[in-house]
Amino acid sequence: MAGTLSIVGVGPGDPELITLRAARLIGSTPVVAYFCREKHPSQARTIAQAHIGPATREMRLIYPFTTEVSVNDPAYHQNMSAFYDQSAERLAEELAAGNDVTLLCEGDPFLYGSAMYVFDRLRTRCQTQVVPGIMAMNGCWAQALAPMTHGDDVLCVLPATLPEAELADWLERADAAVIMKIGRNMPHVRQAITRSGRMDEAVYVERGTQGAQVIAPMAEQDGKAPYFSLVLLPGRKRVR
Helix, strand or coil: CCCEEEEEECECCCHHHCCHHHHHHHHHCCEEEEEECCCCCCHHHHHHHHHCCCCCEEEEEECCCCCCCCCCCHHHHHHHHHHHHHHHHHHHHHHHCCCCEEEEECECCCCCCCHHHHHHHHCCCCEEEEECCCCHHHHHHHHCCCCCCCCCCCEEEEECCCCHHHHHHHHHHCCEEEEECCHHHHHHHHHHHHHHCCHHHCEEEECCCCCCCEEEEHHHCCCCCCCCEEEEECCCCCCC
């Protein structure tokens, strides 16, 4: 294919946390693509808005669903796989026509990013480059003023979708931990943290680096959590 696919991380939410390289690519490619929900704005597009030119063509890749279907439902993987197949083909058409395409991704593309699935499908078919972005977790621990690791501390990044017992087991073993994908998983995340004996050190961050940011002790959080939320459990327990 004549065109180049640039998969660009746009950071955790604050537009000032976009890298110079990401800003240059967003502003210079003729096509900018991004994932979004039906009738909802794309968070990645909102972050990158200042760098998208008036002549840029935008490609919305609309998820068939997000949290409406459980990941344990076979239909989830079947439908999402078909969606990523279709998304990859739409991008491939632009690339085959000789157009460079920038695909936006919140945070970093290779940390729980949807762009990974397009990358897997197109990496052998086109020229591809990946621009790293500031991740949600380091954006959040900077905002929370929470140093996370020290010396030989082990940092563990955990999806909140893990079963409660497994989540608690990882928390007991790790020096520092970040729990991502909170959302509807808040009740069993609280139980897992309590079970591991680490509730007193857990910090809840909601919409970190974004406008409606919330930073509070996890012990005070017992309601619902939005998609853009995580829990920090700092390490640094040894001699400093």
